[in-house]
Amino acid sequence: MSSERALLQALAELKANPEQSAAVAETRHCIVLAGPGSGKTKTLTTAMARVLAQDVVEPRGVACVTYNNECAIELETRLARLGVVPGDRAFIGTVHGFALSQVIGPYARCVPIGLPANFRVATRLEARAAVEVAYRNVINGTDNPHQRWEFASEKRKRDVDRSRPEWLRRNPELAAFIETYEAELRRQGLLDFDDMPLLAYRMIKENVWIREALRARFPVLFVDEYQDLGHALHELVLLLCFEGGIRLFAVGDADQSIYALAGANPELLESLTRRTDVRTIKLRFNYRSGGKIIRASLGALGEERDYRGVDGAPEGDLSFWEAPYGLDSQAQVIADTIIPKLIEQGFEPGQIAVLYRTAKLGNKVAVALKDADIPFVRTDTNALVKRSSRFARFIEECARWATGGWRDADPSYARLLSQAITLVFGRHASEREEQDLSAQLMAFLNASIETAETTNAWLQRLSRELITPWSDVARNSEQEWQVCDEMIANTDPACDLDLSLAHFAGRIEGAGRVNLSTLHSAKGREFDAVIMYGVNNTDFPSDRDKRTPAGLREARRLFYVGVTRPKKHLSLVFQEQHFSPWVLELYQRSQKQ
Numbered sequence: 325m326s327s328e329r330a331l332l333q334a335l336a337e338l339k340a341n342p343e344q345s346a347a348v349a350e351t352r353h354c355i356v357l358a359g360p361g362s363g364k365t366k367t368l369t370t371a372m373a374r375v376l377a378q379d380v381v382e383p384r385g386v387a388c389v390t391y392n393n394e395c396a397i398e399l400e401t402r403l404a405r406l407g408v409v410p411g412d413r414a415f416i417g418t419v420h421g422f423a424l425s426q427v428i429g430p431y432a433r434c435v436p437i438g439l440p441a442n443f444r445v446a447t448r449l450e451a452r453a454a455v456e457v458a459y460r461n462v463i464n465g466t467d468n469p470h471q472r473w474e475f476a477s478e479k480r481k482r483d484v485d486r487s488r489p490e491w492l493r494r495n496p497e498l499a500a501f502i503e504t505y506e507a508e509l510r511r512q513g514l515l516d517f518d519d520m521p522l523l524a525y526r527m528i529k530e531n532v533w534i535r536e537a538l539r540a541r542f543p544v545l546f547v548d549e550y551q552d553l554g555h556a557l558h559e560l561v562l563l564l565c566f567e568g569g570i571r572l573f574a575v576g577d578a579d580q581s582i583y584a585l586a587g588a589n590p591e592l593l594e595s596l597t598r599r600t601d602v603r604t605i606k607l608r609f610n611y612r613s614g615g616k617i618i619r620a621s622l623g624a625l626g627e628e629r630d631y632r633g634v635d636g637a638p639e640g641d642l643s644f645w646e647a648p649y650g651l652d653s654q655a656q657v658i659a660d661t662i663i664p665k666l667i668e669q670g671f672e673p674g675q676i677a678v679l680y681r682t683a684k685l686g687n688k689v690a691v692a693l694k695d696a697d698i699p700f701v702r703t704d705t706n707a708l709v710k711r712s713s714r715f716a717r718f719i720e721e722c723a724r725w726a727t728g729g730w731r732d733a734d735p736s737y738a739r740l741l742s743q744a745i746t747l748v749f750g751r752h753a754s755e756r757e758e759q760d761l762s763a764q765l766m767a768f769l770n771a772s773i774e775t776a777e778t779t780n781a782w783l784q785r786l787s788r789e790l791i792t793p794w795s796d797v798a799r800n801s802e803q804e805w806q807v808c809d810e811m812i813a814n815t816d817p818a819c820d821l822d823l824s825l826a827h828f829a830g831r832i833e834g835a836g837r838v839n840l841s842t843l844h845s846a847k848g849r850e851f852d853a854v855i856m857y858g859v860n861n862t863d864f865p866s867d868r869d870k871r872t873p874a875g876l877r878e879a880r881r882l883f884y885v886g887v888t889r890p891k892k893h894l895s896l897v898f899q900e901q902h903f904s905p906w907v908l909e910l911y912q913r914s915q916k917q
């Protein structure tokens with residue numbers, strides 16, 4: 325479908341909802357605040373396509389930032405359906421990616437911030453070594469430097485503007501620790517992950533011309549999941565949008581804020597809605613879930629909200645499962661009873677998700693599903709293909725091309741080549757570089773068609789034939805070549821982990837694979853049926869959550885995020901007599917109208 329027709333169709337879909345339509349048509353600063361499943365992302369992507377088609381004239385474009393790579397990839401997929409692809413007119417990525425590729429990369433050599441032209445992102449080991457040097461020089465005590473750094477790191481994320489008096493007034497020793505650490509990195513031509521938005525902020529604040537250059541290129545800034553983005557993004561927004569003249573379109577839901585550890589603060593989003601130069605639009609309908617699941621979710625949150633299901637939508641279905649013992653026995657119930665029952669009821673495996681708190685719990689479910697011969701795909705840190713890694717996803721797409729995708733261009737070779745160019749050279753490559761890269765990629769892929777190689781052998785060849793030459797010429801400052809080594813280790817035939825390439829590419833018999841995901845990775849996604857695993861009184865909340873009121877509130881929001889993912893069915897699994905107190909509240913609320 326042409327992008328024009330796709331946009332017209334998307335606009336028509338929102339027509340029946342006046343708030344969504346008003347947000348899409350808005351030409352001033354606009355914040356959309358709403359609950360789960362209310363179409364925030366749908367509204368944002370439609371607004372972005374509309375702005376590119378109607379408000380912003382080529383060669384100008386728009387930028388869209390979000391919390392992590394997973395969300396950025398999800399946004400890219402949704403925007404691609406509207407004909408918007410990343411490129412010169414559309415930046416789609418994380419705040420860190422924006423800072424690095426749109427501010428630090430192009431302008432660092434023009435301003436005195438202490439980075440050489442060939443700067444690089446520090447490895448974890450390099451960053452740890454710099455912490456130790458700074459600790460010795462500034463504090464020189466007897467405690468663990470890395471434990472002390474945790475406090476410093478918190479201050480670094482919170483006190484973004486160091487020209488304000490609180491930078492030195494609130495704990496000057498930590499300020500010196502941070503500055504010495506950063507000087508140690510700069511001495512080696514390095515920057516770290518947290519440096520990215522901080523340096524970009526400093527460059528934009530101190531150099532009005534950079535602000536103007538950004539406004540010329542991106543007159544509108546879109547922000548998804550604003551509640552999770554923390555102080556650095558917030559300060560960047562204040563600078564770029566409220567001082568720098570860029571128009572802001574942001575969406576978020578403070579009830580779904582689950583990244584306090586990374587510096588998120590739901591209050592920042594609320595503070596924008598109090599500004600008189602911002603139009604705040606609230607969405608009321610939940611298009612995703614049935615009424616019973618919506619009521620249950622309010623019990624999970626422990627607060628009332630005015631959210632409604634759409635008229636005529638089915639109620640949805642809730643069920644509670646007790647297992648006689650601990651987590652292993654709960655995983656067994658999922659594999660032996662719940663999933664087979666859902667499939668019998670007509671749910672497709674690809675539309676069923678099992679959600680849990682940590683990847684370690686995912687291991688238990690994975691073992692149980694493997695024993696029961698239920699195909700699954702993991703989207704947590706122990707996943708074979710990390711959803712948050714663009715390189716891992718590129719490798720998976722190559723496998724899809726090699727195992728049949730080449731026949732019907734799903735994915736197309738052009739798409740793979742453009743991904744490879746971005747991974748190796750950032751956005752731009754010379755004609756010669758593009759030709760060389762294409763020749764290497766094509767030779768590798770052609771040799772992969774109808775190959776008898778298993779995934780492990782195929783990955784080893786990919787490492788030799790693509791990564792070795794590519795890592796020599798790469799210009800992208802955020803490289804993840806080690807992801808392929810991790811995949812090779814995770815498919816080691818000696819440990820019985822290897823699988824066919826078709827299986828790795830997701831081309832297996834049946835209607836897809838059950839999704840296993842942490843609650844954090846399930847954010848922003850939806851499934852027909854969701855099974856919440858391990859909702860025991862010792863885990864929701866855990867002792868650690870109970871240490872502070874803020875920790876307890878965040879754990880509860882995490883529970884809420886899980887409960888709001890299903891469209892039609894929600895199962896909660898816990899140990900007999902040991903269910904979380906929030907499960908009881910959820911049940912009681914689901915029974916009330």
Ligand SMILES: Nc1ncnc2c1ncn2[C@@H]1O[C@H](COP(=O)(O)OP(=O)(O)OP(=O)(O)O)[C@@H](O)[C@H]1O
Pocket residue numbers: 337338339341344358359360361362363364365366367577580611612847848849850888
């Ligand atoms: N106006 C609409 N008409 C029909 N379906 C809609 C409409 N708006 C949104 N939807 C559907 O509702 C579902 C939820 O939308 P979306 O993911 O954009 O919500 P969200 O508010 O971003 O959710 P969350 O915060 O829970 O991630 C999607 O399936 C979307 O297609």
